[in-house]
Amino acid sequence: NNMLVWQRTAFHFQPTKNWMNDPNGPLFYKGWYHFFYQYNPNGAVWNNIVWGHAVSKDMINWVHLPFAMVPDHWYDIGGVFTGSATILKDGSIVMLYTGATKEMYQVQNVAYPADPSDPLLINWVKSSANPVLVPPAGIGMxxxxDPSTAWSTPNGNWRFTIGSKINKTGISLIYETKDFVNFTLLDQWLHQVPDTGMWECIDLYPVSLTDMNGLDTSVTGNALAIKHVLKASLEDVKVDYYALGSYDIEKNVWTPDDPKLDVGSELRYDYGKFYASKTFYDQNKQRRLLWSWTGESDSEDADIMKGWASLQAIPRVVLFDNKTKTNLLQWPVEEVESLRSNKKEFNNLKLAAGSVLPLDVAKTAQLDIIADFEVDKGALEGVMEADVGYNCPTSNGASGRNALGPFGLLVLANDGRSEQTAVYFYISKGKDGNLKTFICTDLSRQFAKSLPTIFPIHG
Ligand code: DQQ
Incomplete structure (x- = not known):
């Protein structure tokens, strides 16, 4: 008989069925990691958005809980859109989120845990002051x-940012509040970049220049010891761009370190599908963690057939790269290591130019791979200067050869390699003569390209 088997993940966060998008309000509370997400309870396409909710001890094994918030007031009847959590000085939680009205106008709302003594935070109460903010003059409805996590000011107030646009300029509005009931729009925008379009899901957070630990969102302090990351999700291109810079809390402006590396120009967390990401400070392990929505590359029809759409990427630790000083470093949370079993190790493999080396990992449904590559110094000299504009998605993929590669891994490959997914490195030389390493995927021979993400099993 023929059976249809849905390819589902096991490591990644995924509800049992239906549509999911942005991560919302991640936080650590009374021993549990909480994760909320944009979710359609009725189908595998975006619609009827509620806040799904799950808890975990390790961000890998999850317990799914009842929805935290559903559209049940005029100010969110069109959808309970994206928001962020703030942990106040006394440890209590405030959730800021966007509600869509029946006209799909966007307003900002506040919600609190109904019972702060409940570590699972099952029930949420929407503030009687809602909506606390409507679009200000000059801003489209x-x-x-997507209000961000709030940070404290020297006088004990709280500030947060909300994304918007004016014509084609993406902007970051800032509001200040003492009590999360009354709010003031500050005259000064945090930042703006022409031609970037609408900024969704803005994130602003400090990173330490010297230490490996993460920093609470409210850390401003010594400008010599920290920088601030500003991230915006660009609606027009569906890409999360970040930039490094400094945040002046007195003037309320964020300035990029290098105007050429401003938000929307070059630095991305990821060059694959990775959108509407959000970080939070994990006070449990003193680290800053990054969550992100990641979609499949299949069609909407395939989503409907398979009954679900989207995953969350494995949460990553985010750190300032104090070697290059121009970018962030990311690493999957150490908790994933607890899932490893049946270890296979391959050492001292030599990869000749143009060769493919099969690795016998036996039959398996999932792999967690760690690979170290040592490049031949001599070959590095041969790296051409032609690659100034190298770009993972638009350059020649895994088959565009250079002096020493690209090199990497072919996963999900069949015997004849008519199907394969390349995860590869590409080393290029910039105009300044410095080498630059890219890590890319080439999905052009991916199984899902030619078929929906379902396959028949003959049993
Ligand atoms: N998704 C939410 C919005 C946000 C967008 C709606 C980003 O709040 O701007 O589901 O993916």
Missing amino acids: QDFR
């Missing part, structure tokens, strides 16, 4: 969303 549908260009006002």
